[in-house]
Amino acid sequence: xxxxxxxxxxxxxxxxxxxxxxxxxxxxxxxxxxxxxxxxxxxxxxxxxxxxxxxxxxxxxxxxxxxxxxxxxxxxxxxxxxxxxxxxxxxxxxxxxxxxxxxxxxxxxxxxxxxxxxxxxxxxxxxxxxxxxxxxxxxxxxxxxxxxxxxxxxxxxxxxxxxxxxxxxxxxxxxxxxxxxxxxxxxxxxxxxxxxxxxxxxxxxxxxxxxxxxxxxxxxxxxxxxxxxxxxxxxxxxxxxxxxxxxxxxxxxxxxxxxxxxxxxxx
Numbered sequence: 001x002x003x004x005x006x007x008x009x010x011x012x013x014x015x016x017x018x019x020x021x022x023x024x025x026x027x028x029x030x031x032x033x034x035x036x037x038x039x040x041x042x043x044x045x046x047x048x049x050x051x052x053x054x055x056x057x058x059x060x061x062x063x064x065x066x067x068x069x070x071x072x073x074x075x076x077x078x079x080x081x082x083x084x085x086x087x088x089x090x091x092x093x094x095x096x097x098x099x100x101x102x103x104x105x106x107x108x109x110x111x112x113x114x115x116x117x118x119x120x121x122x123x124x125x126x127x128x129x130x131x132x133x134x135x136x137x138x139x140x141x142x143x144x145x146x147x148x149x150x151x152x153x154x155x156x157x158x159x160x161x162x163x164x165x166x167x168x169x170x171x172x173x174x175x176x177x178x179x180x181x182x183x184x185x186x187x188x189x190x191x192x193x194x195x196x197x198x199x200x201x202x203x204x205x206x207x208x209x210x211x212x213x214x215x216x217x218x219x220x221x222x223x224x225x226x227x228x229x230x231x232x233x234x235x236x237x238x239x240x241x242x243x244x245x246x247x248x249x250x251x252x253x254x255x256x257x258x259x260x261x262x263x264x265x266x267x
Contacts, residue, residue, distance in 0.1 A: 010033065010034065010035040011033070011034055011035065011194035011195055011267050012034070012035045012036075012037050012192060012193050012194050012195070013029050013034035013035065013036055013037065013193075013194065013195045013196070013197060013260075013263065014037050014039065014184060014188070014193050014195070014196045014197065015029060015036050015037065015038050015039075015197055016038075016039055016040060016041035016042070016184075016196075016197070016198070016199075016203050016206070016207060017040065017042065017197075017199055017203075017256070018040055018042050018043060018044045019040050019043070020044065021256075022038055022040075025038070025256065026038060028256065028257060028260060029260060032260045032261065032264050033264060034195070034260070034264070037184065037187065037193060038180070039180045039181050039183065039184035040176050040180070040181075041175065041176070041181065041202075041203045041206030041207050041210070042173050042174075042175065042176070042200065042202055042203050042206055043173065043174045043175070043176040044073060044077075044171055044172075044173060045171060045172050045173070045174055046077055046080065046081075046170075046171055047148060047169055047170065047171055047172045048081055048170070049168055049169050051166060051167060051168035051169070052081065052168045052170065054166070054168075055143050055145060055166060055168040056082070056086070056090060058141065058143060058166070059090055059093035059094060059097065059143065060089055060090065060093045061093075062093065062096055062097075063141060064093075064097050064141050064142075064143045065097060065098065065137075065140040065141050065142065066097060066098045066099075066100060066133065066137065066140060066141070066142040066143065066163075067094060067097050067098075067099050067100070067142075067143045067144075067145065068099075068100040068102075068129060068142060068143065068144045068145070068146075068154070069099070069100070069101055069102070069106050069109075069110070069145055069146070070102045070106070070126070070144070070146040070147075070150060070154070071102065071103075071105075071106055071146065071147070072105045072106050072108070072109035073147070073171055074106070074145045074146045074147070074170055074171070075106065075109045075110060075113070075145075076109065077170040077171040078090075078145050078170045079113070081170070091113050091114055091115065094115055095114070095115065098119060099115050099117075099118040099119070100118065100119050100120075100121070100129060100133070101118045101119070101120050102120075102121070102124050102125065102126075102128075102129065103120070103124040103254060103255060104120070104124075104255060105255065106118075107120050119132070121133075124233075124253065124254040124255075125233055125234075125235075125254065126150075126151045126153045126154035126157070127153060127157070129154060129157075129158075130153070130154065130157030130158055130161065133158065133161065133163075134157070134158075134161040135161075137158060137161050137162060137163035138161060138162030138163065139162060139163075139164075140162075140163050140164070141163070141164050141166070142158055142163045142164070142165045142166070143165075143166050143167075143168070144165065144166070144167045144168070145168050145170050146167070146169065146170065147169060147170075147171050147172060147173055148169040148171070148172040148173070149172070149173050149201075149202055150167070150169075151235065155167060173200075173202045175202075175205070175206040175209055175210075176206075181206075181210045182210065182214065184207075184210070185207075185210050185211050185214050185216060185220065186214070188220060188223055188224070189216055189219060189220060189223055191223065193227065194227055194228065194267065195227060195228040195229070195230065195263050195266075195267060196224065196227065196228070196229050196230065197230050197232075197256070197259050197260065197263060198229065198230065198231050198232065198236050198240060199232040199236065199256060199259065200232070200236055201235055201236050201238075201239035203236070204236060204239045204240055204243065204245075205239070208220075208243055221243065221244045221245055224245045225244075225245060225246050228248050228249065228263055228266045228267055229245060229246065229247050229248050229249070230247070230248065230249040230250075230251075230259050230260075230262060230263040230266075231247045231249070231250050231259075232250075232251070232254050232255075232256070232259050233250065233254045234250060236250075237250050248263075248266050249262040249263055249265075249266055250262075
């Protein structure tokens, strides 16, 4: 009887993406045969630094040769800071630059605002952008609009290729505190979670911070090493490794759906 139950049991998948991804993430997880357990370990917050206005002016004046968006959130938080007229002019300015998108979700967000000719590197990562752009950016101005936790490798890599790089942080990430986060740690320790979908290094840090807060930092490592751990890319996998957690799955394509598919194949 137990064996039959195990075969029919729907695997519980921990999803820790920001709240604004909840509906789509849960629906997708169910489509792949998971029972989603949602507990955001990242919160997105709007920021506007001293680099924002100069960034907008470079785009409007045509001084910017390349504009890089590393996430759909980067586009959303950029546009939210602009008035309707400014948005229209900004999008027109983007059409006169070479716009780079990391990943298909970022590309889709650009299409929504009328940018349908963005460049999508084959490797959806900072390293992938550097590799793709290096031969052509010498002497060019590159603007990055991203989170305050963006990898330095993108700036350093492009500068080594001879580009002048400007960065503006249009949003930041924080670790939410609450009952749902505590519940995820407790249910993990109780062996109720079959798989985890980690989609950023910050998410790993948030998860481990909550585990530490409950005095379970060491215990939870053992638990995680006994279930399926998926990481959306090598940097996230490396962060898990630093905490002593083994990654079972890193999909070739750095998207949430590809991660779900890869995790499903491991169960």
